[in-house]
Amino acid sequence: MERTLSIIKPDAVKKNVIGEIISRFEKNGLRIAAMKKIWMTKEEAKGFYIVHKERPFYDDLTDFMSEGPIVVMVLEGKGAIAKNREIMGATNPANAAPGTIRKDFAENIERNAVHGSDAPETAAFEIAYFFSALELL
Numbered sequence: 001m002e003r004t005l006s007i008i009k010p011d012a013v014k015k016n017v018i019g020e021i022i023s024r025f026e027k028n029g030l031r032i033a034a035m036k037k038i039w040m041t042k043e044e045a046k047g048f049y050i051v052h053k054e055r056p057f058y059d060d061l062t063d064f065m066s067e068g069p070i071v072v073m074v075l076e077g078k079g080a081i082a083k084n085r086e087i088m089g090a091t092n093p094a095n096a097a098p099g100t101i102r103k104d105f106a107e108n109i110e111r112n113a114v115h116g117s118d119a120p121e122t123a124a125f126e127i128a129y130f131f132s133a134l135e136l137l
């Protein structure tokens with residue numbers, strides 16, 4: 001049993017495909033342990049993506065992530081981190097496999113519909129960034 005953080009990004013929320021995306025997690029055996037819709041400030045987005053602070057796309061990415069509401073979720077299941085990454089598809093939708101969320105809903109390498117933690121350490125940091133112990137049933 002493992003937990004990972006998932007975000008439905010502002011582009012996908014605007015497209016009204018929250019339900020379609022969530023159903024893909026459920027159909028692949030992941031459970032939603034916690035979930036909420038929030039709107040991050042620029043500063044909150046910068047804190048979330050602090051690992052990317054030296055990258056050239058950091059400023060654009062954090063503008064994008066704070067331009068509208070997002071849905072943040074904790075997904076749980078066996079191998080949840082890797083399974084979520086598989087369901088999401090490659091960062092650039094042009095390289096994403098058929099049937100993945102990014103292939104079907106992403107616009108480009110930045111506006112790519114979903115986020116997923118990439119390792120146990122990042123999952124722990126990212127879950128704690130949005131959810132308190134009391135919110136994690």
Ligand code: CDP
Nearest residue numbers: 057061090091109110111112114115116118
């Ligand atoms: O989200 P993922 O782990 O697949 O990719 P990342 O390399 O950790 O990058 C985080 C996010 O930054 C991506 O999901 C994109 O939204 C954005 N990004 C970008 O705008 N331009 C790039 N060249 C790479 C990533």
Ligand code: MG
Nearest residue numbers: 115116117118
């Ligand atoms: Mg990443």
